[in-house]
Amino acid sequence: MGLLEQCEAAFGSPDLYRVLGVRREASPQEIRRGYHRASLRVHPDRAEPDAKEEATRRFQILGKAYAVLSDAEQRAVYDEQGTVDEEGEALRGERDWQEYWRLLFKKITVKDIEDFEKSYKDSEEELADIKAAYMDFEGDMDRIMESVLCVDYTDEPRIRKIIEKAIDSGEVPSYKGFVKESKQKMIARKRRAEKEAREAEKTKDELGLGGEDDLKALIQSRNKDRKKEMDDFLAQLEAKYGNNAKKGGKKTAAKKGKK
Numbered sequence: 001m002g003l004l005e006q007c008e009a010a011f012g013s014p015d016l017y018r019v020l021g022v023r024r025e026a027s028p029q030e031i032r033r034g035y036h037r038a039s040l041r042v043h044p045d046r047a048e049p050d051a052k053e054e055a056t057r058r059f060q061i062l063g064k065a066y067a068v069l070s071d072a073e074q075r076a077v078y079d080e081q082g083t084v085d086e087e088g089e090a091l092r093g094e095r096d097w098q099e100y101w102r103l104l105f106k107k108i109t110v111k112d113i114e115d116f117e118k119s120y121k122d123s124e125e126e127l128a129d130i131k132a133a134y135m136d137f138e139g140d141m142d143r144i145m146e147s148v149l150c151v152d153y154t155d156e157p158r159i160r161k162i163i164e165k166a167i168d169s170g171e172v173p174s175y176k177g178f179v180k181e182s183k184q185k186m187i188a189r190k191r192r193a194e195k196e197a198r199e200a201e202k203t204k205d206e207l208g209l210g211g212e213d214d215l216k217a218l219i220q221s222r223n224k225d226r227k228k229e230m231d232d233f234l235a236q237l238e239a240k241y242g243n244n245a246k247k248g249g250k251k252t253a254a255k256k257g258k259k
Contacts, residue, residue, distance in 0.1 A: 003064050003084050005219040010058045012136070012143060016065045016078065021129065021149075024079070028070065036067040040116065041149050117150045126150075127162065131172055134163050139178030142189070156186075 004014040011019045017026065022034035039062050040046075047055035068074045068084050078084055120126050129148055137143040141160070145153055166172045167179075 002086055003061070003068070006061050007065060010061050012147070016069055016084075018136075019062065020066050031050075031066065031069050035062060037116075037120075037149060038062050040112075082237065120150050130159060130162050131166055134166070134172055134175075139163075139175030141178065141181060142185070145189070147235070153189040156189060183245075 001009070003103065004016075007016065007019045008014040011020060017024050020031060020034040020038050022030050026034065041061060042055050042058040042062065044052050044056045044059055068078055074085060126149070130144070133144045133147045136149070144163075145151060145156065145159065148159065151159060163172070163178065167174050
């Protein structure tokens, strides 16, 4: 499978620029920053043990995408022909992509993640990313939550409010997959969040993790802190839409944004 096919399978798009979250006209510095942001989200050091293999695969794909776009000649070929040189130096052989990353960027610490998250959340950049993901995936919340930086499934109430506001203001269309999403699908996301929190807690206890570099502990703490918010959100949905959902006949509040 070639790089573009790998990108589509892992990130839902064969577009190298979209995979790194940058414009086609992006400068080399912007591409580097985009790679840094995207790789922080899938870095294997942040993954749970049972998800490390998939995180490593996605991390490697991001490294290859950056290797192409950071090379002026390969980028020019990609821009002109929409292809990449699979036999070129950047993609040839078994490169250690984590070592490649470490040579480009300093070691990640919990403080790095926290600082980036604080500056990113509720920023104009995050709002644009959420709206872009909503459009790209036509309202599929599972894929939206997977693609937006610095969120987990317990962030759903906040993300959903942002999208509903954008629908109401006419900034984005009202997709059926979003406004008529089933309660069962929402509950499945909640269960995944609870499972991740339990597994992170178990891993922390078993390995005695702790200290500044303990990214797993940070993930566990976030899940635990937000669990009540997710519970309250689903309870509100049940109270507000439960009967209507069973009848299948009425629109959600977000639907009114559609003209």
